[in-house]
Amino acid sequence: MNSYIQYFASVSLNTDLFETNIINIILLLGILFVVIKKFLTENLTARKEKIVQGIENAETRLADSNKRYNEAKKQWSQMDIIIKEITQQMETTKQNVLKLKWDQGKDDLSKKFTTAIVVLRNRENKIFNDVTKEVSKKALNQVILKLKKQLGKVEQSAIVNMKITQLGE
Template identity: 85%
Template structure:
C-alpha cells in the first residue's frame, strides 16, 4: 500500500498513468467491477429472480391443484370401479340363476316330451298287441271252425247235412 500512496503523492505521476503492479490493479478492478455489477445488475437480477420465484410458486400451486384434482378423479374412478364390480357380480349371479332356470325348464320339457313319447309308444304297442291278439284269435277261430266243419263233413252224411241246413233256414224264417 505504501507504493500506492507514494504513487499519488509524487508530482511526476500526477494524472493518469499506467500502473504495472498487477496485484494492485486487479484488486481495484475487481472491486470496481463488483460494485458496478452490484449497482447495475441488482435491479435486473432482483426483478428476474422475483419473477422466477413467482413463476415457480405459481407452477407449484398449479401442480398441487392438478394433484388434488387427479386424486379426486382417482377416488371417483375407484368408486366407479367398485360399483361396476358389484354390478358385474350381480349380472353374473343373475346369469347363473337364469342358466339354471333354463336348464331346469329344458330338463322338465325334455322329461315331458319323453313321457309323451313313451306314452305314445306304449299306446302304439298296446294297439299292435291288441291287433295281433285279435288276428291270432281270428286265425285260431278260423282254423277251429274249419276243423269242426271238416269233422262234421266226415261224420255227417249228405242227408243229415241237408236236414241241419233246412232246420236252420226255418229258424231264420220264424
C-alpha cells in the first residue's frame, strides 16, 4: 500500500485547465468509441437487416398486389362482356314478349269483335223476327176485322170449312 501512496505522491497534478480538458475529452471519446462501437455496429446491422427485409416484403406484397390487380382487371372485363350479353338477351326476350303480347292482344280483340258482331246480328235477326211477327199479327187481325165486316156469318163459315178441308188434305 505504501507503493500506491508513493506512486500518487510522485504523480504531479497538472493544473493547466486547457490541457487537462482536452486530454479528458480525448480519453472520453476513445472510451466511448471503443465501448459504443460494438453496440452501434450491432444495432445498425440489425436495423439494416430489418430495413432490407421490410423492402423485400414490400416488393413481394407489391408483386402480389399487381397480380391480384391484373386478375381483378381481367375478371372485370369478363364481367363486362357477360353483362353486355345478358343485356342483349334481355332486349331480345323483351321484344319477343312484347311481340307475343301484341299478337295475343290482337287475337283477343279479333275474337271479341267477331263475338260482338255475331251477338249483334243475332239480336238484329231476333228483333227483325219479332217485328215481322207483330206486323203479321196486326195485318192478320186487320184482315180478319175487315172480313168480319164485309162477310156475313154464312160466308165466314164456308171459308173456315174450306180452309179446314185444305188443312186436312
